[in-house]
Amino acid sequence: MKKSRYGACLVGAFLLLTLDSGYRANGQERSAIGRVDTLPWPASFGLGRPATQAEIALLDIDIRPDGKGLPAGSGTATAGKAIFTLKCAACHGTDGGGGPGGTLVTSGAASGKRAEKTIGNYWPYATTVFDYIRRAMPFNQPGSLTNEEVYNLTAFLLNASHIINDKAVINAQTLPKVVMPAKNLFLPDDRRGGPEIR
Amino acid sequence: MKSTDNQVTNMPTPKKLSRRTLLGGAATAAVAVVQTSFAKAVQIGISGTSFPADDPTKRPGVPPGERGTRSLFEKAAKKPSDISSRTPLQDLYGMLTPSDLHFERHHNGVPAIDPAKHELLIHGMVEKPMVFNLADLKRFPSVSRIAFLECSGNFRTGKETLSPQDICGLTSQSEWTGVKLSTLFREVGVRPVATWFLAEGGDAAVMTRSIPIRKGWDDAIIAYAQNGEALRPEQGYPVRLFLPGWEGNTNVKWLRRLELSDQPYMTREETSKYTEPIKDTERGPGKFRQFSFDIDARSIITFPAYPNPVQPGWIEIRGLAWSGRGKVSRVDVSTDAGKSWHSATLQDPILDKAHTAFRYLWQWKGDETEIMSRVTDETGYIQPTIGQLLEARGPDMGGYHLNPITAWQIKRDGRVLHRPETWK
Structure with missing residues (x-):
């Protein structure tokens, strides 16, 4: 029993040596041994299935800052206010002024205090407002709003934050063009690694 | 956890008690055993309100089970x-x-x-x-x-x-x-x-x-x-x-x-969310850091630590150190409020981007002091104090990516308390 196991080990060691010399014979660097398990990989493992355009469309709900992904439809602040009062005010306060779910609209910071971070002063892209409301709100019924409702709510919050006027129509063309006050607040990570403390 | 009682109540009614349970009898209420349709006794959880006060070597234990359980004496829980x-x-x-x-x-x-x-x-x-x-x-x-x-x-x-x-x-x-x-x-x-x-x-x-x-x-x-x-x-x-x-x-x-x-x-x-203020930049003050992915090196002593008190004598100071940028190179421990530092022992394996356990043996003579740890990672980054972070990030630094040296106060009576940091 012991002897045959020992034998198997020897065979294993021999295989390793053969592989090793094989790669060297092919002119590859010694470091190629570190990738020994990936070298014989097939071009494809043949796992999974091709995604259909229909199923991609169903799941692909993200909105980019350039507006890619925005659906048809439009909204206004007036229509949004009614929906907000009904579906959002319980958590975010009347007109988004604050509640257990956080403040969305800044009413002006008390003197000597830092302003709360809100859509008007801390959200760099208006498209994020649409994206986030549609995917995650209302908190107790996420994903229940129609695209039209989301456009209306987005228009309401942008108007309440004094970013668009109350007549503005928000849709796939106009939303990406809204310039947010916080647009230039953000910089990519400026930490560079190494000993420096940043 | 009070779930032990519930576990017993919520169990399917045993069709038949096993011989072991009967042997264990009322004194081992902590043991629950059911019989399957294949007439095989299985342990479905070691639970109950009390363990026998008598000698566990004098009665059979619980039969093998399908899933392990934690001893009822262990109370570790998330918060x-x-x-x-x-x-x-x-x-x-x-x-x-x-x-x-x-x-x-x-x-x-x-x-x-x-x-x-x-x-x-x-x-x-x-x-x-x-x-x-x-x-x-x-x-x-x-x-x-x-x-x-x-x-x-x-x-x-x-x-x-x-x-x-x-x-x-x-x-x-x-x-x-x-x-x-x-x-x-x-x-x-x-x-x-x-x-x-x-x-x-x-x-x-x-x-x-x-x-x-x-x-x-x-x-x-x-x-x-x-x-x-x-x-x-x-x-x-x-x-x-x-x-x-x-x-x-x-x-x-x-x-x-x-x-x-x-x-x-x-x-x-x-x-x-997940963005934090930067002190000053070429593009002016009041900017925020975005896409700050890497976790900088950090350590904390987990023993001695609140709420557990200590007694004078030999204490093995224990803790964890880690870095999102590589391996932990060393951990230093101070037992005199940061005046002097001593190299702690690192427990193998020391892995890339992994919690690494450290230890330092210390004789506490009963005097009031503060103990703390400081990690250095393989990039040469040394865990900062809250003061160094403030200096680097400014007084508005938010709550993200804070990795300061954390100190424990050892009181004369053996109480161990966090040394609060203030910066606002």
Whole structure:
């Protein structure tokens, strides 16, 4: 029993040596041994299935800052206010002024205090407002709003934050063009690694 | 936990008591055994309100079981809030976090997902948009890696009665197993123009983060297992993104979709959240750091620590050190409030981007003092004080990516208290 196991080990060691010399014979660097398990990989493992355009469309709900992904439809602040009062005010306060779910609209910071971070002063892209409301709100019924409702709510919050006027129509063309006050607040990570403390 | 009583009440009524249970009798109320339809006695949990006061060597023990249980004497538990639940670092040993004590952070609860119905869609800037189910993912070449996972909002202070769990319990460590994302990238044929990808969860927040593609090619794992078994629901069952060394939020759980893109999506979690003030820049003051992925090196002493008091004599100071940028190189411990530092022993294995246990033997003579630890990682980064962080980031520094040296006050009567840090 012991002897045959020992034998198997020897065979294993021999295989390793053969592989090793094989790669060297092919002119590859010694470091190629570190990738020994990936070298014989097939071009494809043949796992999974091709995604259909229909199923991609169903799941692909993200909105980019350039507006890619925005659906048809439009909204206004007036229509949004009614929906907000009904579906959002319980958590975010009347007109988004604050509640257990956080403040969305800044009413002006008390003197000597830092302003709360809100859509008007801390959200760099208006498209994020649409994206986030549609995917995650209302908190107790996420994903229940129609695209039209989301456009209306987005228009309401942008108007309440004094970013668009109350007549503005928000849709796939106009939303990406809204310039947010916080647009230039953000910089990519400026930490560079190494000993420096940043 | 009071669940022990409930466990007994909620059990299916045993059709027939086993001989062992009868032998154990009323005195071993802690043992629960049922008989299956195959007339085989199985242990379904060691529970009950009391253990026998008599000699366990004088009666048979519990028969073998299907799943292990924790001794009723062990009370380690997570500490939940509305949005997170913290790991009891002060109650743990070694480098691994038991899966059921791994911290939780989620944005609208833990979803219940049927793995048979869960799929991962990869699309966007790829040659072949594909859908993979769990069985597919498990058939790909796999990888396992022990690494920490830490929420970037993981520092609390402000009062003395805080334990390691309270101060930084949003870090845990597991062995994660899955398929390398690079393997899947290869399979779908990621186009060279793709520079970012969006990761989306299938929870009620349908949470999304944009990730630079180089992390996907480098060491990202599509993980389906944790510490040898399927992921826990709280950690993303049935499949999650795992990005070694990167802030917890980017490790999207309940992963359902990856979309390759040539720009970030500027999702809510990478703009209005998980961003922090920078002191001054070439572009003026009042700027905020975005896409700050790497977790800087950090350590904390987990023993002695509040709430557990100490007695004079020999004390093995124990703790954890880690860095999202590489391996831990050394940990220094001070027992005189930072005046002098001594090299701690590091416990093997010292892994890349992993919690590393450290120890330092100290004789406490009963005098009041402060003890603290300071890690250095292999990039040469030395864990800063809160003062150094303030100096670097300015007085408005937020709550993200805070990794200061954390001190414990040792009182004359043996009480161990957090030394609160103040900066506002």
